[in-house]
Amino acid sequence: MSNVLRIALVDPNDRSRETLKNILVGMDTIWLEADCSRYEFFPDVIEQTAPDVGVISLDSDPEKAIDLIKRLSAAAPETAILAASEQTEGQTILRTMRAGAREFLTLPINQEDLDAALGRVSQQKFGSSEGGGRSCEVYAIAGATGGVGSTSTAVNLGCVLAEDPRNSVALLDLDLALGDADVFLDSIPDYTLADVVQNISRLDIQLLKRSLTKHSSGLYLLPRPVELHDTMAITDDSIRKVIGLLKASFTHLIIDLSKTYSGVDMAAIENATKVVLVTQLDLPCLRNVVRLMMGFDEIDGLKDKVEIVVNRAGLDAGQISLKKAKETLGRDIFALLPNDYRTMVEVRNNGVPLIVQAPKAAITQGIRELAGKLQGATTKQPQDEGDVGKASESKWKKFWPGVKA
Structure with a gap:
């Protein structure tokens, strides 16, 4: 698992507490374990959750807050106390600081100051700064x-990434009705995404970890629900x-989307580092890519992730x-995966990933190259302007019926 700091927060002021919560929840290397609105209840919260960091806002009652810092410094020395005011x-x-606070943060919080303070705590807890604070690639x-x-791309990409002992990788199957990532891995999971969502109110990192199925490749799987009616929840x-917890727990998260591009799919896409759009070189596929890219263009920052x-x-x-x-798409192709139908049928039917079934096959090497490119190990080839030219509105529209170029 990635080195994630678990944080508990206390602030009697609802407004400033919500502001702090929103900042913390938005950080990949942070998991907000608990928040509290009463100073007197916070020691119990610390005892029950044993967080890495306790954030205490002073302003509602500085005397109570400083006394709380002193008390917690003695009772829970493994929890680093950050004061905010x-x-x-x-x-x-x-x-x-004399009471035992590790850091003092000025409110309203400055993101750079918070990052620096948490980075110092992470370095002390996990060792080197390289090991602590590694964010999750989605x-x-x-x-x-x-x-x-x-799906075969998602599963085998996850297995390739999980080969590296420095990585911890999870696969989330979001094809809620017909997903079959578990079939590709020959797994019979004890829990599914539906079980996790049903316990969403008490979900934490430890509960989530127990709900995942670990494949022999090292890849962790959270499959789609078994019953169709469970998808409604x-x-x-x-x-x-769920994605936030997975990001806080792993260095890499692979999400296998459905083909409906529903609100659930789009919620996953907005959390993604990269969106890998898999297509084939035929008319229906390229037409759909054009249509999707037209929609993605309307969402800030999404087009550049695809x-x-x-x-x-x-x-x-x-x-x-x-x-x-x-020429039709108006943009370069990121990667090519070679045709190897026979190998892929064997992989699917045997429930064995490519790295085991056919480690030297061209398709396996293609998946490895894709993993390398996504992680930045291979420099993306520049567009050939002679072949592709600039992406333009007319190039999108000429593939869409009823719209004039």
Whole structure:
């Protein structure tokens, strides 16, 4: 698992507490274990949750807060105490630090100051700064249509990433109705995404870890629900919390999306570092890519996260040329996965990943190269302006019926 700081917060002021919570929840290397509105209840919270960090806001009652810091410093020395206040008088800061606070943060909070303070705590707890505070890379694997190989790409990408002992990798199956990531891994999970969501109100990192199925490759799986009616309980908000916990627990999260691009899928996409859009070189697929990219263009920052991956490249029958595909899409192809139908059928039917079934196959090497590119190990090739040219509105529209270029 990645080195994540578990934090408990106390602030009797509802407004400033919510502001602090929102900042902390938005950080990949932080998990907000608990928040509290009463100083007198906070020692019990610390005892029950044993967080790495306790954040105490002073302003509602500085005397009570400083006394609380002193008490916790003695009773829970393994919890680093961070004090926060709008008051910056030297005497207040001195008293707070003497009481046992590790850091003093000025409110309203400055993100850089918070990052620096938590970085120092992480370094002391986990050792080197390289080991602590590693953020999670989230790859959402999308398909231009059904049957293009997005699930096989997601599963095998996860297994390749999990080979590296420095990585901890989870796969979340968001094809809620027909997902089959568990089939690819020949797994019979004890728990599914539905079980996790049903316990969302008391969900924490430890409960989530116990709900995952670990494959022999090292990949952790959270599969789709077994019963169709259980999918109704999975909402945009619940999936955001599940993803937040997974991001806090792993260095890499692979999300296998459905082909519906529902609110749940879009919630996952907005949390992604990269969106891998898997397609083939045929007319229906490329038409769908154009349509999707038109929609993604309307969402701030999303278009730049999307990378187009061509699967089954080299399949001769009726394929559109790569040059023509580039011209139509108006952007480069991020990666090519070679056609190897026989191997992929064996992999799926045997429930064995490519790295085990066919470690030297071209498709396996293609997945390794994709993993390397996503992690920045391989420099992305620049666009060939002669072949592709600049992306323009007319290039999107010419593939869409009823719209004039």
